[in-house]
Amino acid sequence: MNNSRSGSGVRPLQPSERFLIVGGFVLVVGGLVAGELFALLWSHAINAELKAAWTDVLALSGQAATQEIAARFEEIRHLATERARAMSIHSHFGPYGLLAVGLGVVKNRLGHVGRLDMPAAVLMIGGGLAQTLGFLTLGYQSAAWFSLSNAGVALLLTGIGLYVPGLLSAASQARALPQLKMPGGWLLRTGAALVFAGLLFGLFLAWRHVFFEEPGLHVTLLKLIEAIRVGEMDAANKFYASYKSAQIRMAITAAAHSHAVAFGFIMILTALLAEHLRLTKAWRNPAFALIAVGGLLLPVFVYLAPRFGYFYALCADSAGGLVIIGLLVVLAGLRSRQEVAP
Amino acid sequence: MSSHKGTRRLLVFTVVMLISGFAASALFWTIGPSPAFLSVQENYSAAITAAAGAEKGAASAVAGQQWDAVSRAARAVEAHGHLLFLCIFLLLFTVLLHGLEVREQTEQRVAWLGISGVLIYPAGLILQASGYILAGQVFSAFGALLILAFAGLIVAGLWGPRTGPQPDGNDR
Numbered sequence: 387m388n389n390s391r392s393g394s395g396v397r398p399l400q401p402s403e404r405f406l407i408v409g410g411f412v413l414v415v416g417g418l419v420a421g422e423l424f425a426l427l428w429s430h431a432i433n434a435e436l437k438a439a440w441t442d443v444l445a446l447s448g449q450a451a452t453q454e455i456a457a458r459f460e461e462i463r464h465l466a467t468e469r470a471r472a473m474s475i476h477s478h479f480g481p482y483g484l485l486a487v488g489l490g491v492v493k494n495r496l497g498h499v500g501r502l503d504m505p506a507a508v509l510m511i512g513g514g515l516a517q518t519l520g521f522l523t524l525g526y527q528s529a530a531w532f533s534l535s536n537a538g539v540a541l542l543l544t545g546i547g548l549y550v551p552g553l554l555s556a557a558s559q560a561r562a563l564p565q566l567k568m569p570g571g572w573l574l575r576t577g578a579a580l581v582f583a584g585l586l587f588g589l590f591l592a593w594r595h596v597f598f599e600e601p602g603l604h605v606t607l608l609k610l611i612e613a614i615r616v617g618e619m620d621a622a623n624k625f626y627a628s629y630k631s632a633q634i635r636m637a638i639t640a641a642a643h644s645h646a647v648a649f650g651f652i653m654i655l656t657a658l659l660a661e662h663l664r665l666t667k668a669w670r671n672p673a674f675a676l677i678a679v680g681g682l683l684l685p686v687f688v689y690l691a692p693r694f695g696y697f698y699a700l701c702a703d704s705a706g707g708l709v710i711i712g713l714l715v716v717l718a719g720l721r722s723r724q725e726v727a728p
Numbered sequence: 729m730s731s732h733k734g735t736r737r738l739l740v741f742t743v744v745m746l747i748s749g750f751a752a753s754a755l756f757w758t759i760g761p762s763p764a765f766l767s768v769q770e771n772y773s774a775a776i777t778a779a780a781g782a783e784k785g786a787a788s789a790v791a792g793q794q795w796d797a798v799s800r801a802a803r804a805v806e807a808h809g810h811l812l813f814l815c816i817f818l819l820l821f822t823v824l825l826h827g828l829e830v831r832e833q834t835e836q837r838v839a840w841l842g843i844s845g846v847l848i849y850p851a852g853l854i855l856q857a858s859g860y861i862l863a864g865q866v867f868s869a870f871g872a873l874l875i876l877a878f879a880g881l882i883v884a885g886l887w888g889p890r891t892g893p894q895p896d897g898n899d900r
Contacts, residue, residue, distance in 0.1 A: 481816060489819070581879060582879045
């Protein structure tokens with residue numbers, strides 16, 4: 387373990403730490419870009435196709451055309467699988483990246499990794515990348531998807547496993563973790579507060595979900611089925627529209643909770659790395675401000691989008707863009723620090 | 729000098745969450761919800777086809793089964809997602825708690841809140857996914873309150889006077 391410090395009083399990052407941190411941030415940015423692309427290009431198109439297929443099902447059910455209904459359900463299954471795969475890429479990149487950056491931040495305090503230091507970092511980043519990109523391959527039930535994705539999980543687990551003795555060693559020795567005295571402490575405090583707000587909102591959401599929204603959805607579903615059975619297709623269409631819009635609103639509202647927590651994590655990690663950034667204040671402060679403003683606004687706009695329309699969805703996408711730009715500046719600042727040490 | 733027992737315990741539980749969050753959750757996902765979602769799709773199909781054929785009773789029965797399958801699969805997905813995020817949460821908030829200059833006893837108590845919360849909350853979701861709805865809801869609500877208390881106390885410490893992060897004079 388190298389605890390030597392550069393002339394500026396900051397310990398330079400080891401190659402494996404830099405690999406974990408840079409690789410982790412690349413995964414995080416990749417996840418954000420995938421989310422933006424999904425929201426802008428695929429989400430609305432796939433949802434429109436799904437809606438059309440369901441409308442067909444309802445129309446066909448009035449004619450008791452069971453074979454045609456089965457064909458439409460096959461189409462719905464295919465579209466839903468496509469949508470789930472796209473969402474999985476977005477939702478898995480982020481946590482894997484955050485974990486890699488987090489381990490990179492505390493890694494210099496861990497013991498017992500030794501010569502496996504860099505291989506462990508490569509396994510974590512490579513495994514996360516392979517597992518996530520595995521979602522892109524062929525069909526949901528295909529062997530190729532299963533193999534690549536599961537191989538990625540195995541690599542990732544091996545990488546994490548190599549850090550477990552180090553974490554336990556750090557725990558037994560109670561070595562000092564990174565201190566909180568750093569430039570950009572405001573970003574850390576803001577990030578921690580955003581995580582707390584996201585958790586609080588999650589609790590509220592769960593309460594509303596369990597006691598009001600889910601029972602309401604169940605009733606609507608039963609009414610939909612009954613309307614089909616008695617052949618009242620206008621009513622069936624109305625119940626279907628109500629059912630799907632409630633489902634979409636619940637899913638997007640849950641995304642506001644998960645994005646608040648994830649962006650809070652990004653702010654904390656960025657702040658903990660502030661001393662390692664090769665950025666002047668003129669670059670660092672605006673980059674931090676972009677991450678903070680984007681991270682605070684995005685969950686709010688995501689919450690507003692299903693209630694007040696596409697303008698807020700566009701605002702949410704723009705806020706995500708601010709975070710991506712800020713993170714790209716941070717990534718550029720993570721170049722080798724030794725070059726600038728006096 | 730504090731011996732940071734709270735930090736130690738949190739780090740050990742970070743390991744527990746890493747293992748359960750990735751290994752157990754990945755296995756659980758492969759074995760449980762993924763096939764369950766496929767059956768959900770089939771149940772939708774069966775319910776509407778039965779309704780279209782005007783088979784009285786069959787449609788609402790299948791719709792009920794479909795609803796149960798959707799609810800359980802959704803809880804299993806939530807458990808999977810929350811386990812991943814909770815291990816990152818624990819790692820980062822351990823660093824933050826360690827950085828606060830608080831008494832050993834306080835650190836330990838706060839650490840126990842976090843440890844209890846990150847164990848009880850996902851356990852509640854898994855119970856719900858397994859069909860024990862009411863017990864699972866009680867567990868997950870209690871776990872969520874403990875996690876909120878843990879995070880809230882640390883955030884209060886960060887924003888409070890003197891204990892928050894200070895510039896170290898290296899603000900280039």
